Amino acid sequence: MAKKTHDTPMLDQLESGPWPSFVTGLKRLANDNDMMVDLMGQLETSYHTKKGYWKGGTVGVVGYGGGVIPRFTELMDENKKPLFPAASEFHTLRIQPPAGMHYDTATLRKFCDIWEKYGSGLIAFHGQSGDIMFQGCTTENVQPSFDALNEMGFDLGGAGPAVRTGMSCVGAARCEQSCLDEQKIHRTLVNAFLDDMHRPALPYKFKFKVSGCANDCMNSIHRADMAIIGTWRDEMKVDQDEVKKFVVDKGRKYVIDNVISRCPTQALSLNDDDTLDVDNKGCVRCMHCLNVMNKALSPGDDKGATILVGGKRTLKIGDLMGTVIVPFMKLETEEDFEAIEELAGEIIDFFAENALEHERTGEMIERIGLNNFLEGIGLDVDPNMIASPRSNSYVRTDGWDEEAQKWFERKAQA
């Protein structure tokens, strides 16, 4: 039996309704867990005052400089003692899940046993960072709980100015639209930079996200400093018999309204015999028609990745999307994987040397210009990197002839 629970009239109102209630979960834990009793006390206080009461600090595990999110209460009584002492330390361990977030129940049960022993019993699957968040741990128990999880084969994720926990979609494990070995790319990239993850020393965070197609289920263009998106460069596959069946099933109007006319580059046409005509040169691999006619249409065979750099959320200069730096890259052989690891290394090294403190990769590129960034990491310009050429004439072009020569030389080599 734990200490007496606090009255929580506000939180109690979140127990009703059809959606699973985290409050009911907190209460169950509070039955025999003082930390949860007091956590609920503090949370209820926040619900009344509309204020947060956590501050950060320095808590970690031996050998690492990051990965634990320290939380100490700021809610004090008149004697400057914590008002809810059993939850005065409520740290989170960020633990990296298996790529694609697959689990067997034995692993989840082991997590529960460890967290019941050392922590609050509250686990989030998963945080926005892509980590399993083991929430609610005293400073004293951070090390033993990490040791137990680490012995199971799990490692801390990223926090602070570091390479962060990566994310990859379910991809090849269960999706016919997958154009990549997502988990392998995810693991290759993150695991190559574990030193930059565990010992934060970059200007700011750096995130990898891998989506197997342009549906970008991992939100990587919006959120990743380096986004790897699956695509293909040969022709998409069309099973014309399935196309015909789809037309019979849905009707011509549906197909014209929802497939043909929705193509962003007018690359589709429905033939008079209800087969599909595809202009593969005009297709931008947006995935819409494949999403709608999933059985009839598939990615081609010559698969690879488009790489975009610089996506991030608002802080500091406003939201930025990633922009293309590699239009297409094969990712099949060991040499291909070495090449992407090398590219990521170039980018991270350049970021480490050139970004200002607390500046993301996208902001750095905004400040110095894409040309300087490309030069710094050793990539050639490509018209796939732009939405349109510059529209402002204020540019110095005295190197034009040499640059044009380089373009023709590259074309001749291709």
Added chain:
Amino acid sequence: MSAPRMPIESGVPDPFPFMHPVLKKNYGAWSYHDRPRPGVLHHVAKSGDEVWTVRAGTQRQMDVYTIRKLCDIADELAEGHVRFTMRSNIEFMVSEESKVAPLVEKLTTEGFPVGGTGPSVTMISHTQGWLHCDIPATDASGVVKALMDELHEEFIKEEMPNRVHITTSCCQINCGGQGDIAINIQHTKPPKINHDLVGNACERPTVVARCPVAAIRPAMVNGKPTLEIDEKKCICCGACFPPCPPMQINDPEHSKLAIWVGGKHSNARSKPMFHKLVAAGLPNNPPRWPEVADTVKNILAVYKEDAKDWERMGDWVERIGWPQFFEKTGLPFTKYHIDNWRGGRVNLNASAHIRF
């Protein structure tokens, strides 16, 4: 004393030992999928193997009893393997169709709504809020619980024009991310500065550098080094608060909620889009934030009625135009909707294209 245990720097775990055997066997060799009913995916591999996935909503922040219950369900009625989507839905994979119905029934009985697939409103991706964040102006899990209670029917059905991704964020950094609908804190007053604490708690040049509009400068107050704010310049973003907690941005009354629409991650049809501000000034009203729920439900109802199949929220608004969006939703259009951030001129109408 023995040497401390050093970590095994194992990094991202290999997923194959955890993966459902049918997924492992057919890795990279899937043919197509369909959805036999909301909340259920049916994937067919090139080998002919089939797998059914039952997707259910969770509270994300789960106690060990809930996780063990989900494990019991996975062991008894599924095949012992699960995965999570990035929106905290749990997925149970089974290799026989006959296992689907009992699994759906059990999950529903145990209070885990089955849905979130196809054109539904899936689980809200969210942040930590008052439960764990050091800079939140509102809660996250509570807002999401309150909203998902209201949107439950849209989660278990597939009746939207296309999928709807909602996000929430408890500060203006917007960790919740882009969404078809994003519900974000919007501070409306400059931070109140506790001048007694700044000198000791904050690295002042860092704080000055953090301000996006250069509104913060060093100052002396009562003989102590501190910071001051040009309140006319301040955009109330709160970026100074994380590196300097004495710059109190969170305000129980004046930190409001704003609603943004039309964010889209996917490249399908249109390029990825950012969400745009449509409503602000909504009260931060725990425990159920009814004003936010009403605004979100209104926008969803208009979108559901008016958008064409496969149009995401942002696609739909681009087709009908923003004047129609404000007309149809009844939301007021104000000067705050006009983008005056750097580069914001691209968001103005530089044409004679007007819908009448």
